[in-house]
Each structure stands twice: as C-alpha cells, then as structure tokens.
Ligand SMILES: Nc1ncnc2c1ncn2[C@@H]1O[C@H](COP(=O)(O)OP(=O)(O)OP(=O)(O)O)[C@@H](O)[C@H]1O
C-alpha cells in the first residue's frame with residue numbers, strides 16, 4: 001500500500017487561513033492513514049472520534065488494585081508485576097523508577113490500556129478499564145491519555161507541525177485552531193524553526209520533542225511518559241521536563257513518568273520505586289502506595 005502523500009506545504013504556514021475544502025478532506029486523509037497503518041500492522045491507529053466518554057470527576061486519576069501481569073515465554077511465565085496497588089491523585093506528577101526489568105514499562109502500559117492485567121483492577125478517573133472491550137478502551141485511551149514512549153512513531157511523510165496537529169484534527173478540531181496550538185507547543189519545546197521539517201530531517205532528540213508536543217496537544221488529563229528525555233541532551237531534557245511540570249501546575253494534568261534519571265525524577269511530586277515487579281514501600285507515604 002502506498003504511504004499517504006505529504007500534506008500541502010501551505011498547511012504549515014500559519015498565515016494561510018484554512019479553507020473548507022482542506023477541512024473536508026481530513027476524514028478521508030485519516031481513514032487512508034488508518035488503512036495504511038493497519039496494513040503495516042502498526043499500533044498507532046488513527047481513528048475519527050465518534051462519541052465522547054467523560055471521566056467521573058473527584059476521583060483518583062489512577063487506582064490499581066492488586067494488579068499482576070505475567071507474560072508467557074514458552075513454558076515459563078515471567079511475572080512482570082505482582083499484586084501492585086497504588087493511587088495517584090489528579091494534578092500530580094509521579095516519577096516511576098527502578099532497575100531495568102523491574103516492571104516500569106509494564107506498569108505504564110497497563111495504566112495506558114495498552115495491555116491488560118492478568119489479575120486485578122485498573123481504574124482511571126473512576127472508570128474501570130481492565131474489562132472494557134477494545135473499542136471502548138481505544139476511545140477512552142484516545143480521550144483521556146497522552147502517551148510518550150521511547151519507541152514513538154512520528155508519521156514519516158508529515159511535517160513536525162502536521163504530526164503535532166494530528167490528534168486535534170482526529171478529534172474534529174478546525175485546522176486553523178490545530179495549527180495554532182501545534183505551533184505554540186513546538187515553540188515551547190524549542191522547535192519553531194523546524195515546524196515544516198519531516199521526521200527524517202530532524203535529529204533523534206528533535207523527533208522526540210515533536211512526539212512530546214504531539215502527546216501534549218491532546219487535552220488528555222493523564223499523560224504517561226516512558227523515559228521521555230532518554231535521547232535528549234541535558235539542556236533539551238531539562239526544557240521538556242520543565243514543560244511537563246508546568247502543565248501539571250498550570251493545567252492540572254496528571255503525569256506519570258518512567259525515568260532512570262534521579263535529576264529528572266526531582267521534577268516530580270512523588271516517586272514510586274519498583275523492584276522485581278513490586279512497589280518498594282516508602283515509609284514517608286505511610287503505606288498509601
Ligand atoms: N512482551 C513481553 N513478553 C515477555 N516478557 C516481557 C514482555 N514485556 C516485558 N517482559 C518482561 O517483564 C519484565 C518487566 O519488563 P518491563 O519492560 O516492564 O521492565 P522495565 O522496568 O521497563 O525495564 P527497562 O528499564 O529496561 O525498560 C522483564 O522481565 C521483561 O523481560
């Protein structure tokens with residue numbers, strides 16, 4: 001299947017007002033991307049929004065009740081997480097730390113609904129997600145969760161600005177509004193001058209910053225980030241972390257971030273330490289996690 005074509009260059013120029021015909025072709029464009037990504041067996045499915053699921057308010061952002069996750073490797077079951085219970089209040093910034101293989105990514109994947117627990121309950125904003133069917137889970141995730149992972153996929157034929165715009169266009173926001181918000185976020189991650197560049201014209205660190213901006217543009221209340229600054233130099237990493245921290249403070253977003261870096265974790269309000277798939281109790285948290 002032929003990759004979808006690059007969008008017209010004029011779309012990346014904010015001085016060009018969007019036109020109705022351009023807005024009209026977006027559903028077709030997204031549908032083509034869907035088919036292309038499905039054909040390539042990619043997981044970052046582009047789907048048009050059909051209805052809205054609102055989270056209950058006044059709940060914990062994240063609640064895990066005795067969650068375990070095992071992976072079957074041949075005849076051996078690998079226990080990635082064992083009986084993990086935790087609560088994350090909304091509007092807080094949590095760092096997840098631990099040795100390689102301790103279960104950090106598995107924890108984020110479970111919370112992000114990218115994988116299902118072997119047992120236990122995963123509840124986001126009062127909504128149990130462990131037993132949602134695929135369609136409802138996809139919709140919930142799209143609207144409630146922003147994801148930044150180490151192995152992110154920017155769409156290769158789209159510019160940085162178009163990549164950042166996409167979540168809003170999929171939600172049906174007008175192109176002009178999406179471009180303005182995307183441009184603001186690219187400026188905040190220091191990439192204004194690269195807005196019209198395609199991913200293969202950007203350094204690894206720059207691509208990662210575009211991915212951060214793309215995850216942030218969705219107004220999702222929960223942002224999950226797995227080593228978001230892993231490929232950035234310390235100055236760029238610090239800028240991205242400050243941006244994420246400011247979103248928690250200014251917009252009340254809830255952030256969970258996996259990191260190996262104690263300096264990065266210092267931006268967080270609390271740190272969860274994992275060891276061999278279990279949370280190491282923190283005496284200062286009085287047994288709450
Ligand atoms: N898809 C999978 N199939 C089998 N085992 C897996 C799978 N994903 C993770 N595991 C195993 O589960 C355990 C936890 O993995 P996980 O990726 O969550 O660790 P991590 O703390 O994120 O490590 P790192 O810091 O290296 O990224 C490891 O023993 C890993 O080998």
Ligand SMILES: [Mg+2]
Nearest residue numbers: 104105106226
């Ligand atoms: Mg990991």
